[in-house]
Amino acid sequence: MLEVKQLSVSFGAVRALDAVNLVVPRGEVTAVIGANGAGKSTLMRTLAGLVKPASGSAELDGIVITGRAPEDIVRSGMALVPEGRSTIPELTVEENLHLGGLWRPSAERKATSAEIYEMFPVLAERRRMRSDTLSGGERQQLTIGSALMCDPTCLLLDEPSLGLAPLIVTQILQLVSQLAREKNLAVLLVEQNAVTALRVATTGVIMNLGHVVRVGSAEEIAADDELRDAYLGS
């Protein structure tokens, strides 16, 4: 379980996150939605250790992770899938996949990669090809696969639907919720595409200008027209 307590981040005079509280339980998807500039990506990057918080903390299964280096946070079981499908084009599909678990003993790493290839057969077919030959949807599978290579207990997904065709988005998000259930992962999903995100999430969190303005069950938030008009602009 991921627990965020009073987390604040400042960029100069700008308060990007203001005392954010959040609980992400295992086995389900928690969706953070909100307009551009709401602080969603900052939240993700801070949790992953790429941005230093001004105050507050985040705990993964009771262990404080804020203030630690990104590589240590990954090793303690929380993986971020950053915005914009962060595969390395110069490396092959297999190399990109293995990147996520290089620090683990090679036997464990091979077992996990076999599992991931089974989950994404298209990656197995293309393992020797450069990763920039993959389509957008396949590349997103590769990034998620690579994040799973560290055998995480918590997965952070930053806008996985960005730039993908609607059908692929649905597939990816369904996969994410299936992963959460089957692997008992705590999944924090950030999405601008609120409707689709709330469909796979159990809990919805609405952010606006660095604040959490509403936490509720996904159905409740999806059904609230007033909320949608006020914060999501759709």
Next chain:
Amino acid sequence: MTTFIDYLLGGFSSGAVIALFALALVLVWRSTRIVNFAQVGQAMFTTFIALAVQVATGSWILALLAGLAAGAILGLIVYALVLRPVQRLDTSGSIIATFGVLISLQALASMIWGGDPKSFAPPVANDGLEIAGRIWPISWYDILVYVVTAVLVVALTLLFTRTSLGLSMRASAFNPEVAKLSGIRVNRMLAFGWALAGVVGAVAGVLIAPTASLSPNSFDILLIFAFTAAVVGGLDSLIGAVAFGVGTGLVLALVTGYGEAGDAPIVVLILLAITLVVRPGGAFGRGKSRAV
């Protein structure tokens, strides 16, 4: 015709050493996107250390090993004390810092060992071999140079393509943020890249010292040749550095043989200029590898 072959054979051994220096430049470029102009200075310094060990123990192998260890340590020191602090500045700041390191190392070497050229005894004979009643410009020592160079190139290629460490290094070079998010200790990988380049440069220094003399400035001209080979080869490519390192050696030998020895550096610089105009990415570089 035999003169032509003689020139080529002579070019191969200097080419092998240029290739090693070019490899060292590529290793640093790949890990930190800096052209390390201090590389030959580091190699000069570690070769002096190797020479001291050879004089003290009489063993070439021990001298080589001391050179390797010193190369790794000096590479780490230069990276940690100079490059890491200035890397927060822009790229040109880093490049100027490497020149500063070069000048400092040369000054330090002059203070410790003096400016007079010293000779470095080869472990095997460096006289032309007599085959079929003729003396060829290739010696047992040249063959040793080829073998050591080939072993090093193969070992580096295997390291980069077949091991987790190599993959971690490549990922750290291509995209440090993604590497960190994958759990790779990027700073450690960059430091390791500098240490590895220091080792390769040290080998080049120890190999070339017996064929020339060793003084604080004696490797300076090699910097120009190795830089040219690395740039023409694409800066990112190990194969490119080796191919054009050897190629530069051959060009030098032919120009020196048929023309004036003093013209050789100019011809190499002209080749560099032409490459930069025609193929800025280098022969083995990818022009638009990151269109996204």
